[in-house]
Amino acid sequence: MEMTGLQVFRPGYGFLPLAEGEKITLANGDTLRVIVTTKYSGLAQTLTLYGAVGTRVPGPYVVGFDEALVGESTDEGHLKCPATTTTPTTPNATGFVDIPIVVNYDAALAPFVGYQDMLPPGKDYDLYVKIKEHPSIRDELDDIIDLSTEGAGGTPPAPSLFEMIGPLLVIGLMAAMVGMMAPMMQGEES
Secondary structure (H helix, E strand, O other), X not given: OEEEEEEEEEOOOEEEEOOOOXXXXXXXXXXXXXXXXXXXXXXXXXXXXXXXXXXXXXXOOOOEEEEEEEEEOOOOOOEEEOOEOOOOOOOOEEEEEEEEOOEOOOHHHHHHHOOOOOEOOEEEEEEXXXXXXXXXXXXXXXXXXXXEOOOOOOOOOOOOHHHHHHHHHHHHHXXXXXXXXXXXXXXXXX
């Protein structure tokens, strides 16, 4: 199994594809989609993907991955493996997992909120994806993610004109409708 694509879902923009090997800057509210493929042979089955952003724990005695931001595939993203009796030469099963991004803005709140599901802003976070039913089947990328308390790549984008005026426009339309309906309602009472 290998990661074959990364996409960032940014509210207000949709999914943004990323170039292979490109370092990713993520911010609060983003969702990282990790696409995986594998060459599968055997009976047809559907497998759950599990992904995490965190840090690798190197060391002579304990080696592992300190998970902080996690996600699990849904029905739409499960790894769907077709039945086949021959070993495929190209990947024949694809799936994806979405990992919601929560960046800790206030370090003083961290002990109360907990480390799980939250990371402080920083650079060089790691990423891994595994098959939940077979945890030894996994793929990892080191030092691929930076987390920012600002918008990705700098300050958050300014709201569009419609985002600023839209709510007022709806209220104005409702007032105009009431103004048109009032004379008709008075005519029915006579």
